[in-house]
Amino acid sequence: EAQVTQNPRYLITVTGKKLTVTCSQNMNHEYMSWYRQDPGLGLRQIYYSMNVEVTDKGDVPEGYKVSRKEKRNFPLILESPSPNQTSLYFCASTTSPDRAGTEAFFGQGTRLTVV
């Protein structure tokens, strides 16, 4: 079954404690991205990756890092989480954003609370 898998689904952590949210897709997609979703603000892109070892900032990258060492995995790293990073996070993948009609597939989401 084609899917994007995120872990963990829920996480409560303390300010400053480094954490990683994993994302893995089994569709051999080149393009992967991370979004955060906050009430009233919608989905905002944090980082994206066009392929292995190719990553770039989205609209709200501050406080986040990513890596793309393998095609299937795209972890999101918060080196020093702060309360303003409390949010619902989604990983998404697609074959190529340049190819017409290719929709994005989303992971199940990670609800992060930083206290």
Added chain:
Amino acid sequence: GQNIDQPTEMTATEGAIVQINCTYQTSGFNGLFWYQQHAGEAPTFLSYNVLDGLEEKGRFSSFLSRSKGYSYLLLKELQMKDSASYLCAVRDENQAGTALIFGKGTTLSVSS
């Protein structure tokens, strides 16, 4: 820049028809998507339009007018399970590496 507008909330009754509008401004339009998102869950793909006109998929239809920067999602024979947020998203080919730009979503409440 880009801008995508859709109403924040809508209400409707079971069995009715509802139309959710989306207007957009982008420099390099390359397709418009509609997603459905139930509370706390992942967005799921509903429809895609890149040419003007109507695309029909069962109870859901989506319309696009590129000259007007306008789309709508039409939901017929509403069911309680259609209560969700509906996200309009545009692909902008002038945005390097950005797959989709999302509107803030329209929360639809269906009552019996």
